Structure formats: structure tokens, C-alpha cells
Amino acid sequence: MSRGRDPLALSQVIGDVLDPFIKSATMRINYGDKEITNGTGLRASAVLNAPHVEIEGHDQTNLYTLVMVDPDAPSPSKPEYREYLHWLVTDIPEARDICSGNEIVPYESPRPPAGIHRIVFVLFKQQARQTVYAPGWRQNFNIRDFSAIYNLGAPVAALYFNCQKESGVGGRRIGVFFPKVLKAISKLCFWDQAEEKIQRNIYMEAVPFTIQKLVHLK
Structure with missing residues (x-):
């Protein structure tokens, strides 16, 4: 897919959160019976519990790290907390559920106070098992810096969905x-x-x- 038609680029996830990368893995993310694709719209009430995440493949010796962030916190017009860290799981085996991984930062459901927020899942392939430390706070996390610190390289997959509060209809209301x-x-x-x-x-x-x-x- 050309970058011009890439939904990650069109939504500015590429740029605001990630540098351009070549996808080399497939992950499936489901909130209940709703599978996430780029640009899926969900209300906050639909994402209260952690999603089911599975990485396709056959080699369980391959390990992955999953990061979930909100680059639009607290407001898309003033994202002063970019990136807000919602979830961090390491050592996820290929072809296994995320529950088999090591949860470093517990899942916190998105609660956008205003506007439509992009909620981004980023997957990295690990070179080996390693100790990853939880940050002291969730706001102002930086995926690029995190990848550099732990030598994760470029992402292998990413997905995002749009989330807004229950009565929201977009914009600053x-x-x-x-x-x-x-x-x-x-x-x-x-x-x-x-x-x-x-x-x-x-x-x-x-x-x-x-x-x-x-x-x-x-």
C-alpha cells in the first residue's frame, strides 16, 4: 500500500506517533465481537475492558511488545499529554493470546473528555526477553524513545481506532x-x-x- 493511501498516514498516526515503517506482522484486536481496523469508531463504554489481542504466526519463540497510547490527550486541539500510555505488555508469544505476555503497565480504558481521540496500538518484535520498567506516569510517554531505549527497532504492525465519550459527536463540545x-x-x-x-x-x-x-x- 502506498503511503498516500495508508490510513495510518492519512490519520497522521504516522508523524504524530510513529515514523514510516514496513508492516511485517499481523495482529488481530477485538473488543468483544468488534474487530478493530484502522479508523474504527468506538464509544468509551465499548472499551472498558482490555481487548483480545492475538499475533498471527506459528513460531512461539518469537516474542513481541505491545504499546497502546492516546496521542490526543487531553484534547485533540491541545494534546499536552501526548502520548498518554494506556497499556504496555511485553514477551507476547507469536500465535498466543496477549494474556501469555508480561503486563508492565495495566490496561486503562480510554476516557476522552472532549473530541475524537485516536487510540493507537503499536507492535514491536523483540530480539530476546528483557527487563522492561514501567514509567513513573502515563502522560507524555514517547513510543519512539521507548523503542530506542529497549532496542526494539521499527514497529512490525500498528492499528488505531477513534474513540469519544458516550454523548460526544465530535469536536470540542x-x-x-x-x-x-x-x-x-x-x-x-x-x-x-x-x-x-x-x-x-x-x-x-x-x-x-x-x-x-x-x-x-x-
């Missing part, structure tokens, strides 16, 4: 969901500042309290 809160805050600051504060506070629910104390919202 947070004022519809929090009118009373926005009205109160808007008396103290400009509208865009009020919206940004709401978005950032929602995403900070997933950050440990000790880290929250170090973050000062402007």
Missing part, C-alpha cells in the same frame, strides 16, 4: 456536558481557559494524587 461548571468558571477567566481547565482536570483523574499535587493548572 465540552460546554454541552458541563454547563453549570463552565458558567461558574467563565466568570473568573476567559472561555477557552475555562474549557481547558475542565479537560485537564478530567484527565488528571488517572494520575496518582502525589503527582497531581505537583501539577499547577494555570
Whole structure:
């Protein structure tokens, strides 16, 4: 497939998250009976539990690392937490379910506060088993840096789906969901500042309290 028609390039996953790569493996990802293909749209309620992930092949000595990130957190217009790490699993044997791997960072379901978020799964083929350490926080993870640190090389496969909150219809419509809160805050600051504060506070629910104390919202 030419890059011009590659959905990963058209969606800017190539660029925002990954450099161009040549696909050399096939992974299947299912949330319940819904198989993920590039651009699939899912509500947050459909992704509460970790998906079923399987890597096609026949050689169980081949091991893989799977990373799941959100490059649009907390908002596509201000992705200050890019990339937000939702899941990290290593040592996944080929032709086996992801449950056979080593979960380094537990699955956290996407909870987009506003807009449509790209949720990206990236698969790397490992050269061997190795010790991988969980990062201290989920926000501002960087797949390129992670690959370099652990000598994983280029990805062998990637998939993404689009996710938005249950009542979302795209775009920045947070004022519809929090009118009373926005009205109160808007008396103290400009509208865009009020919206940004709401978005950032929602995403900070997933950050440990000790880290929250170090973050000062402007």
C-alpha cells in the first residue's frame, strides 16, 4: 500500500506517533465481537475492558511488545499529554493470546473528555526477553524513545481506532456536558481557559494524587 493511501498516514498516526515503517506482522484486536481496523469508531463504554489481542504466526519463540497510547490527550486541539500510555505488555508469544505476555503497565480504558481521540496500538518484535520498567506516569510517554531505549527497532504492525465519550459527536463540545461548571468558571477567566481547565482536570483523574499535587493548572 502506498503511503498516500495508508490510513495510518492519512490519520497522521504516522508523524504524530510513529515514523514510516514496513508492516511485517499481523495482529488481530477485538473488543468483544468488534474487530478493530484502522479508523474504527468506538464509544468509551465499548472499551472498558482490555481487548483480545492475538499475533498471527506459528513460531512461539518469537516474542513481541505491545504499546497502546492516546496521542490526543487531553484534547485533540491541545494534546499536552501526548502520548498518554494506556497499556504496555511485553514477551507476547507469536500465535498466543496477549494474556501469555508480561503486563508492565495495566490496561486503562480510554476516557476522552472532549473530541475524537485516536487510540493507537503499536507492535514491536523483540530480539530476546528483557527487563522492561514501567514509567513513573502515563502522560507524555514517547513510543519512539521507548523503542530506542529497549532496542526494539521499527514497529512490525500498528492499528488505531477513534474513540469519544458516550454523548460526544465530535469536536470540542465540552460546554454541552458541563454547563453549570463552565458558567461558574467563565466568570473568573476567559472561555477557552475555562474549557481547558475542565479537560485537564478530567484527565488528571488517572494520575496518582502525589503527582497531581505537583501539577499547577494555570
